[in-house]
Amino acid sequence: MVVPAAAVPTFEAGLDSTCDALMCFEIEEVGPLKGSWRLEGLSQSAPDADALSLTIALAARAAGIGEPSVSVERLGPRDWVAENLLTFPPLDIGRFHIRGSHVTEPPPVGRHCLTVDAATAFGSGEHPTTHGCLMALDTLAKDRSRRPERILDMGCGTAVLALAAAAQWRRPVLAADLDAEAVRVARENVRINGLSRFVRCLRSDGYRDRRVHAGGPYDLILANILARPLARMAPDAARVLAPGGRIVLSGLLRAQEPRVANAYRTQGLALIRRYPIEEWVTLVMGRPEHA
Secondary structure, rough: OOEEHHHHHHHHHHHHHOEEEEEEOOOOOOOOOOEEEEEEEEEEOOHHHHHHHHHHHHHHHHHOOOOOOOOOOOOOOOHHHHHHHOOOOEEOOOEEEEEEOOOOOOOOOEEEEEOOOOOOOOOOOEEEEEEEHHHHHHHHHOOOOOOOOOEEEEEOOOOOOHHHHHHHHHHEEEEEOOOHHHHHHHHHHHOOOOOOEEEEEEEEOOOOOOOOOHHEEEEEEEEOOOHHHHHHHHHHHHHEEEEEEEEEEEEHHHHHHHHHHHHHHOOEEEEEEEEEEOOEEEEEEEEOOOO
């Protein structure tokens, strides 16, 4: 469906419970729809037609627009992982070189080479949200006066960010994710990259697990999730962030930036830097040294 930019958060909130994954794309081509957004949802089973119709109607009323047209189609079975492997070229992002196991050429000299295959967990480096986080890590690594001793990768997916942090600082990194499959993939990636000495992976419902609290306070938290859970988790994140600590927030669209940034500002954190890439943005926020 296509909706005005201002209506995207309303429809995103309404459709969140009806789709397994929801993607939003700004329409940039010239024409009457330029500046509007296209919303596409994926689900393993066909959505309930009546529930979907009601959700669209309520969202349209809340946004003050007419009901957009919606089409539902069945997609044939595809091996997304195998297809992605064929099109996943090596990525150079700052000091980090990310590649799949199918790449055989020698890695570039002077970069941290990380092997991360496109898999059943999120995070191969291609997406602008992961790209933004790696750019933020590269910038943080340039500050030699600030070396994080304890690092948390919350919502780790493939653990690509945990791997990057461990490769850069050689310090303990806790990688946590709610999804058991993501934790399995993360552990395998840690093993493949020879970083088991530094990275520990566990299944955790956000910051609630006692092991997450026991590992803090953290000098650096990496959180590439989604806007709504990022905002909701702000108080929990602030509780385990050390004085002078930094948190990298990603997985949010530019339109969602004020909501997420304000959630962390109310916890006493300040915006340090932002990395806009396409319609996405990554934020680095920090706590004062003497908070």
